[in-house]
Structure formats: structure tokens, C-alpha cells
Amino acid sequence: MKKLIAEFIGTLWLVLGGCGSAVLAAGFPELGIGFVGVSLAFGLTVVTMAYAIGHISGCHLNPAVSIGLWMGGRFDAKDLIPYIIAQVMGGIAGAGILYLIVTNQAGFEGVGGFAANGYGEHSPGGFNMTAALITEIVMTFIFLFVILGSTHSKAPKYLAGLAIGLCLTLIHLISIPVTNTSVNPARSTSQALFAEGGWATGQLWLFWVAPIVGAILAGLAYKFLSPETDD
Numbered sequence: 755m756k757k758l759i760a761e762f763i764g765t766l767w768l769v770l771g772g773c774g775s776a777v778l779a780a781g782f783p784e785l786g787i788g789f790v791g792v793s794l795a796f797g798l799t800v801v802t803m804a805y806a807i808g809h810i811s812g813c814h815l816n817p818a819v820s821i822g823l824w825m826g827g828r829f830d831a832k833d834l835i836p837y838i839i840a841q842v843m844g845g846i847a848g849a850g851i852l853y854l855i856v857t858n859q860a861g862f863e864g865v866g867g868f869a870a871n872g873y874g875e876h877s878p879g880g881f882n883m884t885a886a887l888i889t890e891i892v893m894t895f896i897f898l899f900v901i902l903g904s905t906h907s908k909a910p911k912y913l914a915g916l917a918i919g920l921c922l923t924l925i926h927l928i929s930i931p932v933t934n935t936s937v938n939p940a941r942s943t944s945q946a947l948f949a950e951g952g953w954a955t956g957q958l959w960l961f962w963v964a965p966i967v968g969a970i971l972a973g974l975a976y977k978f979l980s981p982e983t984d985d
Contacts (some may be wrong), residue, residue: 758836760811762844764803768815769848769944772796776869776934777852789930796935797923804915813915816938817841818965822898825973828905838940845944853948870945870954871936871961879931886933887964893925894937894968895975902976936961937968 775795779787787795804813812829814820817838823829849868856865867876873886881889897918903909904917922937929935936942942961946954 757811757833758840760807761814761837761840762847764807764811764813765815765841765844765940766848766851767803768796768799768938769845769941770851771799773849773869773941773945774852774855777856777865790927793923793926793930793935796926797919797921799919800922801915801919804918808915811837815841815844815940816965817940817962818894818938818969819898819901821966822894822901822969822973825970826898826902826977827973828902841940842943845940846947849944849948864950865948866950867954868945868949869934870949871934871942872954872957873933873960874957876953876957877932878934881932883960886960889929889932890936890961890964891968891971893929893935894965895972897921897925897937898969898972899976902972903980906980908980933961937965939965 772792772795775787776792779795780789780792800813800815803815807813812823814823814837820829820834820837820841824831824834853865853868856862856868870876873881873883877886900921901914901918904914925937926935929937939962942958946958949955
């Protein structure tokens with residue numbers, strides 16, 4: 755239960771910190787943080803939580819991460835569903851807090867896209883479904899590859915959180931224009947539930963399927979390259 759609570763809080767912070775930066779701080783003329791600031795915000799949420807709850811739950815904060823670690827032989831299958839439920843619920847709670855903040859702004863007129871992930875007309879750069887699918891698979895593959903490598907028993911200790919957070923920052927720098935960057939089904943689900951117009955829930959399938967496929971491929975690839983039992 756303590757692990758699940760940690761995953762709930764950690765995913766809440768990822769959504770509130772990352773998506774909150776996009777919704778609240780990115781749009782101010784001249785003073786807004788832009789794509790670079792949002793990318794850094796997502797990375798910082800992972801870095802801060804890695805050192806806060808990594809020793810409690812492993813700090814997955816992402817169903818794709820849990821699945822990738824399971825495929826890589828690092829995570830027990832019996833914990834997979836409870837972790838995913840805790841992550842999705844934490845993400846929704848984070849989005850709910852953000853929604854309460856946004857809707858209490860003076861002159862509030864609507865939440866708009868609410869930093870939801872999308873493709874086609876809902877892609878920041880107008881990228882189609884094929885581009886979104888490729889991007890999310892590849893970015894999640896690399897994310898899991900870095901996670902599996904930096905947390906390996908032979909990797910330098912205490913630096914995993916920094917490596918993972920920087921990797922997520924780089925992923926956002928690359929892919930925000932394509933999909934608003936998911937690589938995390940919990941993050942995508944939480945924002946889709948609050949975005950206006952219903953389009954985000956209609957496109958949500960891609961942001962579950964693609965990250966999970968990328969995570970599974972990364973788990974298999976890293977397990978082949980560097981098994982835990984290798985001397």
C-alpha cells in the first residue's frame with residue numbers, strides 16, 4: 755500500500771508540475787516559459803520524485819515504465835495492475851487540482867486543450883497519426899532504455915534519477931511539436947478527461963498503445979543486451 759500511495763503522489767506531481775507548467779506558465783507573452791520550460795518542468799518532476807520516492811516504489815509514475823520494467827525482468831507481474839491503477843488515479847488527481855486552479859482565474863473562459871496529447875489538427879505542429887505513432891513508440895523505447903540502463907546494478911549509483919529526468923526533458927524537446935509528448939498513458943488519460951470538446955478521449959487509444967509497444971520493445975532489447983545475471 756505504501757508503494758501505491760507513493761506512485762499516486764508521484765504521478766500527481768508529474769501531471770501537476772509538467773502539465774501545470776504548460777497550462778499556466780507557457781502562454782504568457784515575453785515571460786512565458788515556452789517549449790523549453792515545459793520540457794524542463796517534466797524532467798524536474800521526475801528528478802525530484804526519483805529521490806523522494808525511488809526507494810519506496812521505484813518511482814515509475816507511468817504505466818509504460820512499469821510494463822517495460824516487467825518485460826525487462828525488473829518488476830513483479832503481480833504488482834503491475836495495482837501500480838497502473840495508482841498511477842492513473844494520481845494523474846487524474848493532479849489534473850483535477852490543475853483544473854480547480856485554472857477555473858478560478860479571473861475572466862475564465864474555458865480550459866481549451868488542457869495540455870492534452872493529440873495528432874492531426876490537435877498536434878501542435880500539425881503532424882498526422884502516423885507521425886504521432888512513430889514518435890511515441892520511439893521516444894518511449896528510448897526512455898525505457900535509459901531507465902533500464904541507469905538503474906542497472908552495474909550503473910553508477912545515485913545518478914539514475916538525474917539521467918532519467920534529463921532524458922524525459924530531451925524527449926519533450928523533440929516531441930512536444932508532434933504530440934504534446936505523452937510517453938505516459940497516465941499523463942495522457944488525466945488531461946484527456948478535462949480537455950474541452952471530447953477529441954482528446956477519442957485519440958487517447960494511441961497514447962496507450964504506442965507507449966506500451968515502445969516500452970515492451972525496450973524491455974526485451976535491454977534484457978537481451980544486459981541481463982541482470984551477466985557477470
